[in-house]
Amino acid sequence: MASSMVLGIAVLIYLMITFYLGWLGYKQTKSTDDFMVAGRKVNPFILALSYGAAFISTSAIIGFGGYAGAYGMGILWLVFMNIFVGIFIAFVVFGSRTRRMGLNLKAVTFPELLGKRFQSRFIQGFSGLLIAVFMPLYASSVLIGGARFMETALSIDYNTAVLLLTIITAAYVITGGLIAVMYTDAMQGTLMFIGMAILMVFTYAKLGGVTSAHLALTNLASLVPEAMAQQGHTGWTSMPAFGSPIWWTLVSTIILGVGVGVLAQPQLAVRFMTVKNTTSLKRAVLSGGPFIFMMVGVAYVVGALSNVYFFREKGMLSFDVAGGNIDKIMPEYINSAMPDLFVVFFMLTLLAAAMSTLSSQFHNMGTAIGHDLYREYLMRGKIGHTVNITKLGIAVTILLSVVLAYVLPAGIIARATAIFFGLCAAAFLPMYIGALFWKRMTREGAIASLVVGTFSSLAWLTFVHAKEATALGISQAIFGQPTLLTGTWTLVDPILVATPLSMIVGIVISFITKPISKDHIEKCFGK
Amino acid sequence: MLGIDDPQIWVVYILCVVSAIGCMIYGALNWNKGNEEEDVK
Numbered sequence: 001m002a003s004s005m006v007l008g009i010a011v012l013i014y015l016m017i018t019f020y021l022g023w024l025g026y027k028q029t030k031s032t033d034d035f036m037v038a039g040r041k042v043n044p045f046i047l048a049l050s051y052g053a054a055f056i057s058t059s060a061i062i063g064f065g066g067y068a069g070a071y072g073m074g075i076l077w078l079v080f081m082n083i084f085v086g087i088f089i090a091f092v093v094f095g096s097r098t099r100r101m102g103l104n105l106k107a108v109t110f111p112e113l114l115g116k117r118f119q120s121r122f123i124q125g126f127s128g129l130l131i132a133v134f135m136p137l138y139a140s141s142v143l144i145g146g147a148r149f150m151e152t153a154l155s156i157d158y159n160t161a162v163l164l165l166t167i168i169t170a171a172y173v174i175t176g177g178l179i180a181v182m183y184t185d186a187m188q189g190t191l192m193f194i195g196m197a198i199l200m201v202f203t204y205a206k207l208g209g210v211t212s213a214h215l216a217l218t219n220l221a222s223l224v225p226e227a228m229a230q231q232g233h234t235g236w237t238s239m240p241a242f243g244s245p246i247w248w249t250l251v252s253t254i255i256l257g258v259g260v261g262v263l264a265q266p267q268l269a270v271r272f273m274t275v276k277n278t279t280s281l282k283r284a285v286l287s288g289g290p291f292i293f294m295m296v297g298v299a300y301v302v303g304a305l306s307n308v309y310f311f312r313e314k315g316m317l318s319f320d321v322a323g324g325n326i327d328k329i330m331p332e333y334i335n336s337a338m339p340d341l342f343v344v345f346f347m348l349t350l351l352a353a354a355m356s357t358l359s360s361q362f363h364n365m366g367t368a369i370g371h372d373l374y375r376e377y378l379m380r381g382k383i384g385h386t387v388n389i390t391k392l393g394i395a396v397t398i399l400l401s402v403v404l405a406y407v408l409p410a411g412i413i414a415r416a417t418a419i420f421f422g423l424c425a426a427a428f429l430p431m432y433i434g435a436l437f438w439k440r441m442t443r444e445g446a447i448a449s450l451v452v453g454t455f456s457s458l459a460w461l462t463f464v465h466a467k468e469a470t471a472l473g474i475s476q477a478i479f480g481q482p483t484l485l486t487g488t489w490t491l492v493d494p495i496l497v498a499t500p501l502s503m504i505v506g507i508v509i510s511f512i513t514k515p516i517s518k519d520h521i522e523k524c525f526g527k
Numbered sequence: 528m529l530g531i532d533d534p535q536i537w538v539v540y541i542l543c544v545v546s547a548i549g550c551m552i553y554g555a556l557n558w559n560k561g562n563e564e565e566d567v568k
Contacts, residue, residue, distance in 0.1 A: 073531070076539045083546040088553070214530030238533035282557035289550020297543050 004155070007344045011154065014191075014348055015168065018184050018355070022172025025180025035177030035387050036108035036367055042182055042274040044283035049189035050182040050356075051271050051284070052291040055086065055262065056192070057357035058145040058350050059417055061299045064254070066326035068303030069318040069333070070228075072236035073217075074250050079297045081259025087288040090263055095272040095281040097436040102273035104526050109364075110266035111372040113273070114428070117435040117524050118446040119516065121377050126450060128372025130427060131266055132365055136397050138420035139361040140404040146354030147405075149347070152331075162402060169355050170398050173362045174391045178274065181359045188352035193294050195349030198342060199334070200298040206337060207308055216308045223317060236304045248491035253418055253467075257495045261421035264428035267364035299330070306333040361401075362394050369393030415468050418493075419461060426453035426498035430506045438510075439521050445510030453502030457494045464497075466490035 029035050042050075068075050098113065107113040111131065115124025143162060150161035172180045207213035214237060221235030232244020240246040262268065275281055306318045306329060313336070314321060322328035334346050370390025375382065430449045434441035461468040463475045463484045470482045483490045528537040 073536050073540070076536065076543060079543045080539050080546060083543065083550065088546070088550060092553075211530040216530075218530055218532055235533075237531040237536050239535040279557065279560065282560070283554050285550045286554020286558075289547045289554075293543060293547035297547070 006341070007154065007347060010344055010348055011351070014351070017187060018168070018172065021183040021187055022176045022180045025172065025176025025178075025183055028179050029175075029177045032387055033108060034179060035390070036371065037102075037270065038178040038182055038274040040103070040274060041276045042280075044275060044280040045287055046182055046186045047271060047275050047280065048284035048286070048288035048291060049193075050185035050360075051268060052087075052288055052295065053185040053189035053192060053353070053356035054181075054271075054360035055082075055265075055268060055357075056292070056295045056353060057142045057417075058149065058354045059141060060296055061196075061350065061353060062145065062327055062330045063417075064296065065299035065303035066322070066329035067254070068300040069306050069322075069329035070326045071233060071240065071246060071250065072238065073300065073304045074239045075254060075300050076297070077251075077255045078259055079293065079300060081255060082262070082292045082296055083289050085259055086262045087285060087292055090268070091272070091281045091285050091288060094263060094269070094432075094436060096278040098269060098272040099275060099278065099281065100526060101436065101524055104524055107273065109367045109371050110269045110428075111368060112376065113269075114431055114435055114446070115372070115376065118431075118441075118443040119520060120443050120447060121380070123431075123443075123446060123450060124372050125377025126454075127266075127428065128368040128377065130423070130454060131368035132373060132393070132397060134420055134423055135267075135361055135365045135368070136401040136404055137408075137416045139358060139365070139397075139401040140408070141416035142354055142357050142361065143401055144405050146351065146358065149350050149354070162405060165354070165358070166398055166402055169358045170362060170394065173359050173366070174394050177387075178270075178363055181363050182271075182274065184359060185356045188356040189291065191352045192349050192356075193291060195346050196294045196298045199302055199338070199346065200294070202338060202342070203302045203305055203309075207305060213305055213308060217305055220307055220311060220317075223311075225317075225319075236307055243488075245491055248488065249467075249493075252491070252493035252496050253422075257418055257422050257425070257493045260429070260499075261425040261495060264424045264432050265421070266368070266424070266428070267360045269432070270364065270367075302333070303330060306330075306337075309333065309337050362398055365397035365401075366390045366394030369397060409471065415471060419468060422461065422493060422495040422498070423454065423457050425495045426457035426502050428453070429499060430503040434506060434510070435524075439525070440510060440515055441506065442510045442513040442516055444513040445506045445508075448509040449502045449506030452505040453498055456501050457498035460494040460497050464489055465492070465494055 033039055064075060101117065102113050105113065105116040107116050111124045111127035114127060115121060143165060146165050147158055147161035150156060150165065151158045172184060204210055204213055207216065218235065218237045224233045224235060232240040232246040234241055240250060272281065310316050310318050310321045318329045322332050334343060367390050370393040374389050427450055430453060431446045434446060462472055463469055466483050469475050475484060476482050529540060531537040531540065
């Protein structure tokens with residue numbers, strides 16, 4: 001009982017700090033630029049923590065940590081991708097050009113950057129629409145994760161938890177804009193960093209040090225259940241068998257889908273436009289790399305090592321301790337292996353992880369509706385009350401996320417993060433790369449790439465990729481079979497099909513259409 | 528290596544650590560470089 005009181009007090013203090021930072025954001029928000037891109041003068045340390053905290057949600061720690069508990073350390077390749085592609089390449093290669101072009105074109109959102117670069121309101125409006133329609137799916141999965149945690153940790157009703165989480169986060173996003181989002185993100189990121197650091201040290205210490213912990217895990221390989229071994233599971237310290245179902249999911253959906261998809265995440269890309277110079281982006285790499293390592297690296301290593309702990313304590317594998325629900329592996333492990341006080345602290349870490357991702361999603365959905373769709377596309381750029389409409393957009397999309405959290409079947413919600421990442425990669429990545437690095441890409445090429453990427457990705461996940469197609473049930477309803485193709489194809493993630501397709505279409509169409517005027521290219525890229 | 532037999536895993540384990548440290552070194556080395564970059568007015 002004592003720990004629930006400590007937890008109550010800790011949550012209260014945490015919320016007070018959150019409100020204080022939200023209020024600071026509100027005080028500093030005076031212009032549209034402040035609300036949309038935090039006035040373009042954010043400190044590199046804040047940028048790195050905010051980027052990382054928004055990137056890493058509860059599902060990365062609990063969901064993928066649990067995945068490591070069930071399938072082993074192969075998922076560490078995602079950690080490497082997250083650090084190398086998600087931080088280094090993103091900040092140094094994409095970030096500096098995004099920032100400069102955003103400034104040259106006076107863009108305040110990711111769709112606006114693309115729209116202005118290709119002189120197309122359609123690109124901006126369509127991208128905004130895509131975000132407004134599909135990001136609530138991603139947000140609702142984070143919302144459910146956060147609310148489920150509050151339900152168990154604070155023993156409050158689930159519905160109350162959803163409402164509380166939504167209202168608290170919405171309050172500071174709507175009033176304080178991106179400044180409030182990034183300040184609170186940075187505080188939440190710091191909490192997450194400390195929580196994960198303690199988790200790592202405790203776990204290795206408990207299992208007798210790094211090498212002996214790994215060795216014990218390696219020796220468990222003979223215990224892999226027969227059913228999992230047939231799917232390609234070879235143990236927790238080895239890759240799944242090449243070409244097996246587990247291998248395909250790991251490599252195509254998780255390592256490539258999430259690892260590469262992160263580059264085209266609108267709520268992350270917009271952050272590059274919040275700093276004042278390229279040096280800030282380079283400085284942000286210093287804290288960004290270790291931050292991601294401490295988040296996902298620790299979560300996945302600990303997730304896998306939980307098998308050693310449970311085997312020693314209970315003679316069972318993590319998967320069985322969690323009753324076959326991989327989302328319960330991390331909570332089960334932390335509850336039984338860690339000291340009570342740390343359990344309290346870790347609860348706070350998870351609440352912070354959920355809120356920091358939610359806030360950036362809310363902000364991004366709002367700007368997509370208010371700025372990209374309403375102002376630039378429908379009103380043809382008329383100034384009007386953009387910030388107010390954005391705030392209304394935030395409220396509407398939040399409502400949509402909450403409704404989705406109730407209406408959609410659990411199977412779809414669990415896939416939501418992967419669906420959104422895959423869709424972003426196919427729809428935005430080829431056009432975004434073209435915008436930054438290929439001056440010859442034309443407006444028509446960019447539009448074709450956007451449309452082909454979007455619809456081929458949606459079609460693939462509706463009719464071919466088994467995980468989404470069976471959960472959606474649309475293919476079953478229309479064609480009377482769960483997926484249109486069979487065999488290995490049903491394991492290949494949409495990102496591996498739709499992104500290359502979108503890229504090829506973008507290149508071919510660009511070569512047969514008229515290049516963008518030299519003046520405009522000079523304006524985009526500067527002298 | 529590190530109690531892990533499969534090179535595909537111990538290599539990536541080390542890569543994760545090295546890339547995180549690499550990010551820190553890169554950030555530190557570039558801390559004061561490129562100040563001539565144009566700032567926001």
